[in-house]
Structure formats: C-alpha cells, structure tokens
Amino acid sequence: MALISKISQLEDEQLRAIAYMPTDYLSVLVASDAWLQFTDSDFMRIAVLLAEKSFLEGGCPIGAVVIDNVTRQILGKGHNTLVQESHPYNHGETSAMRDAGRVDFSQTTLFTTLSPCDVCASLLYMRGVSRVVVGDVTNANGNEGLLQEKGLTVDILEDEVGIALYARFRKEKPEQELEDWRGVSAVNAAR
Amino acid sequence: MALISKISQLEDEQLRAIAYMPTDYLSVLVASDAWLQFTDSDFMRIAVLLAEKSFLEGGCPIGAVVIDNVTRQILGKGHNTLVQESHPYNHGETSAMRDAGRVDFSQTTLFTTLSPCDVCASLLYMRGVSRVVVGDVTNANGNEGLLQEKGLTVDILEDEVGIALYARFRKEKPEQELEDWRGVSAVNAAR
Numbered sequence: 001m002a003l004i005s006k007i008s009q010l011e012d013e014q015l016r017a018i019a020y021m022p023t024d025y026l027s028v029l030v031a032s033d034a035w036l037q038f039t040d041s042d043f044m045r046i047a048v049l050l051a052e053k054s055f056l057e058g059g060c061p062i063g064a065v066v067i068d069n070v071t072r073q074i075l076g077k078g079h080n081t082l083v084q085e086s087h088p089y090n091h092g093e094t095s096a097m098r099d100a101g102r103v104d105f106s107q108t109t110l111f112t113t114l115s116p117c118d119v120c121a122s123l124l125y126m127r128g129v130s131r132v133v134v135g136d137v138t139n140a141n142g143n144e145g146l147l148q149e150k151g152l153t154v155d156i157l158e159d160e161v162g163i164a165l166y167a168r169f170r171k172e173k174p175e176q177e178l179e180d181w182r183g184v185s186a187v188n189a190a191r
Numbered sequence: 192m193a194l195i196s197k198i199s200q201l202e203d204e205q206l207r208a209i210a211y212m213p214t215d216y217l218s219v220l221v222a223s224d225a226w227l228q229f230t231d232s233d234f235m236r237i238a239v240l241l242a243e244k245s246f247l248e249g250g251c252p253i254g255a256v257v258i259d260n261v262t263r264q265i266l267g268k269g270h271n272t273l274v275q276e277s278h279p280y281n282h283g284e285t286s287a288m289r290d291a292g293r294v295d296f297s298q299t300t301l302f303t304t305l306s307p308c309d310v311c312a313s314l315l316y317m318r319g320v321s322r323v324v325v326g327d328v329t330n331a332n333g334n335e336g337l338l339q340e341k342g343l344t345v346d347i348l349e350d351e352v353g354i355a356l357y358a359r360f361r362k363e364k365p366e367q368e369l370e371d372w373r374g375v376s377a378v379n380a381a382r
Contacts, residue, residue, distance in 0.1 A: 086292045089285070089314055101277045106376030119317055122309040123280055128376035185297030185319035 004030045010042050012049070019049040019063075019077065023099055026074055035072040040157055043067060043111045044135050046077065048162040051092070051113045054079035060180045061165045064092035064112040066100045069130060075108060076100025082180050091180075093120040097127065105129045113162040115141040117181065125150035135159040139166045140181075195221045201233050203240070210240040210254075210268065214290055217265055226263040231348055234258060234302045235326045237268065239353040242283070242304045245270035251371045252356045255283035255303040257291045260321060266299060267291025273371050282371070284311040288318065296320045304353040306332040308372065316341035326350040330357045331372075 004014060014029075021029055043065050050063025060080040067074055078095025081087045090098075092112050097105070109131040116124060116132070121143035124132055131153040134144065144154050170177045179187050195205060205220075212220055234256050241254025251271040258265055269286025272278045281289075284303050288296070300322040307315060307323070312334035315323055322344040325335065335345045361368045370378050 082293070088288055088291065088293050088296075088318060090289075094280070097279055098281075100279065102273070102279050102370070102375060104375040104379055105279075106374075106379075117317065118313040119310060122313045126308065126310055126372075127279060127374040179293070181317075183297075183318040184293060184295040188295055188297075 004034050010038070010045075012045070015042065015046050016049050018074070019046045019053065023074060023076060032071070032073065035067075035074075038072055040111070040133055040155075041159075043074075043109075044113070044133065044157050044159050044162075046074075047092070047111045047113045047135060048159050048165070050077060050079040051162055051165060054081075054084070055165060055169060057084055059083040060176065061162075061169050062092040062112070062114045064096035064110060066096045066103075066105075066108050066110050069107050069109055075103055080180065082176070088183065089119060091117060091120050094123060097123065109133060111135065111157075113159065114139065114166060116143050116147070118143065121146055125152060131155065133157050136163045136166060138163050139170065195225050201229070201236075203236070206233065206237050207240050209265070210237045210244065214265060214267060223262070223264065226258075226265075229263055231302070231324055231346075232350075234265075234300075235304070235324065235348050235350050235353075237265075238283070238302045238304045238326060239350050239356070241268060241270040242353055242356060245272075245275070246356060246360060248275055250274040251367065252353075252360050253283040253303070253305045253371075255287035255301060257287045257294075257296070257299050257301050260298050260300055266294055271371065273367070279374070280310060282308060282311050285314060288314065300324060302326065302348075304350065305330060305357060307334050307338070309334065312337055316343060322346065324348050327354045327357060329354050330361065 047063040047065045051061040055061035060082050063079040066076040076096045076099035078099045080092055081090045105127040110129050111133045113135040115134050115137050133155045147154050175187050238254040238256045242252040246252035251273050254270040257267040267287045267290035269290045272281045297319040301320050302324045304326040306325050306328050324346045338345050366378050
C-alpha cells in the first residue's frame with residue numbers, strides 16, 4: 001500500500017522521498033489517485049528539492065519535474081548533472097525529459113526551478129510541451145516570450161528557497177555557473 | 192602499439208573499428224600523431240558509420256564526431272539513441288557532445304551526418320563550437336544560416352552514403368523519423 005493516499009498537507013520529508021525515489025517506483029510512495037491532490041506548488045517544491053540534492057552533490061542546483069496534465073502523476077524528474085555525469089549540457093529540463101522518455105509531451109506540464117536556456121527552450125517547443133511553470137525568473141530569464149510565441153502556456157511560480165539556493169550557488173561557484181550556461185569556452189575567455 | 196600509425200588510404204574496416212571503439216580507448220587503434228592524416232571526409236565517414244550502426248540497431252541513422260581542431264584527435268562521437276535508450280531528444284550532435292564531456296568546444300569541429308535541428312543548433316552555439324561540418328542538407332536543412340550568424344564556421348560536405356541511408360530510413364519508418372524530429376505529439380497529431 002502506498003504511503004500517501006489522503007493528504008492533509010504535504011511536508012518536505014514526504015516531498016523529498018518523492019524527489020529521490022526513481023520515477024518507475026513512485027507507486028510505492030503515492031497512490032495513483034492521490035496525485036490529484038498535489039498542487040503546482042508541491043511539484044515546484046519537489047523540483048527545488050532535486051535542485052538541493054544536486055547542490056549537496058557539488059553540482060548545479062537546478063531541478064525539474066514533468067507531470068501528466070490529467071492524472072497529475074510524475075512522468076519524469078531530474079536535476080542538472082554537469083558535475084555528476086561530467087555532462088556538458090544536461091540541465092534540469094533535459095534531465096527530467098530524458099527520465100520521462102518517449103512520451104507525448106503535449107499532454108504534460110514541466111516545472112523547472114530556473115528559467116530555461118536556449119537549448120532547453122528549443123527542446124520544450126520541439127517536443128510540444130503544453131505548459132511550463134518557471135520557479136525563478138529573478139536569477140535568469142529571457143525565453144518566456146519565445147515559448148509563448150511557440151504556443152506553450154508559461155506560468156511563473158517563484159519559489160523563494162530555490163531562488164536563494166541558486167543565488168548562493170552563483171556567488172560561491174561563479175565559474176561552474178558560467179560553464180553550465182555558456183560552456184568551458186566562456187570560462188576560459190573570462191579568465 | 193597502435194594499429195594505425197602511417198596511413199596510405201583509410202578503408203571502411205579501419206574507420207568502422209574507430210567508430211565502434213569507446214572514445215577513451217581510441218589510442219589502441221590510432222597513434223596520436225596519425226590523427227593529423229585524417230581528412231574531413233574520413234571523419235564524416237566515421238559519422239556515417241555511426242549512423243549505419245544506429246540503423247542496424249533499429250534506431251535513427253544519424254551520427255556525429257567531435258574532433259580537436261589542432262591535434263585532429265576524436266574527443267567524442269555518437270549516434271541518435273531515440274530507440275536504443277528510449278531517449279526523447281538524443282540526436283547525433285548531442286550524443287557526440289555528451290561523449291566529449293566538459294571540454295572547450297571552441298577548440299573543436301563537429302561533424303554531423305544530418306543538418307542540425309533547433310535544439311542541436313542552440314547547443315552548438317551555446318557551447319561555442321568553432322566549426323560544424325554538415326554531411327546532408329538534402330534530407331533536412333535550415334539552421335546553417337543561424338549558426339553562421341552566431342559566429343560558427345559552417346561547411347557542407349555531403350556524403351552520398353549517409354544521404355541514401357537517411358532517405359531509406361525516412362521511407363521505411365516515417366513515424367519514427369517524425370517522432371525524432373517533432374516528438375510523439377506530432378506523430379499522434381498526424382494520425
């Protein structure tokens with residue numbers, strides 16, 4: 001029996017368990033009809049907890065979650081893996097979509113803790129994602145208009161914990177942040 | 192001792208061995224100074240052999256190779272893995288760049304068997320790749336101008352074998368080709 005079936009208010013401990021559990025096994029934690037009780041803020045908090053996980057591993061604190069628009073079930077989730085996989089472009093969005101696999105993204109909403117870069121924005125419209133919820137347009141922004149032009153619904157749902165975490169990361173590891181955004185070439189050019 | 196040290200003319204068997212060998216172990220096959228004798232056409236043939244490998248596995252026939260501009264050594268290579276990894280966006284270019292890892296792409300040239308999509312084109316300029324060599328602008332094209340505007344050198348070096356292979360794939364598996372380009376949502380919309 002799943003641990004979460006009827007929800008009064010979700011706590012961070014429960015959301016962290018969901019964030020860390022491999023997507024294929026989430027039914028161990030959450031009953032299928034319980035997903036309907038999860039709010040947009042809950043999914044954004046899961047994305048922020050994934051960002052926090054990445055930060056604790058020495059990586060870039062950016063996370064994302066993909067849910068089905070109807071069932072609200074999580075189909076994919078992940079975080080940036082520049083450090084963890086020595087991966088030159090795997091951002092929160094690409095990580096969560098990779099985890100979701102070959103699904104119809106036009107039936108999904110993607111929650112991201114940070115405004116999408118050009119690569120991720122292109123991926124979002126090329127795969128026809130229906131709605132994007134952005135948790136931080138303070139530390140970065142710019143592609144929200146493009147996504148709307150391409151027909152996506154874009155909602156801003158800023159999460160103060162995620163914004164503070166990203167600001168701390170940028171201050172503590174400016175070169176890592178620059179590499180994640182513009183590549184090693186930009187880091188070398190700035191030296 | 193590496194098998195290839197002085198080259199008269201590279202044959203497909205040699206290039207196939209290079210295509211299939213994990214990048215980290217290429218020194219088993221090729222002496223470090225022998226890379227300077229590899230022509231652009233040789234690297235494009237390696238990319239096409241990677242595309243062929245993917246096709247033989249039931250996947251999309253698109254391959255790519257990243258080389259160092261000075262040493263001409265291969266730093267990364269790969270092919271589309273839509274089928275093989277159930278990966279919703281891993282194209283030839285993203286696969287080869289993932290394989291290369293956290294390198295300074297401004298010192299590299301990327302060979303791709305097919306004209307880059309919007310996601311890959313964004314990645315190429317976001318990571319500051321210096322030069323892109325495109326092996327097929329017959330089956331697809333469109334982002335060459337954007338890449339030039341962003342400061343990349345773009346060369347067309349069409350490979351007839353790669354073009355014929357991709358045309359065959361498009362004819363035999365039109366839905367798989369559409370999914371690889373525009374996602375499952377486009378396949379469902381076309382039905």
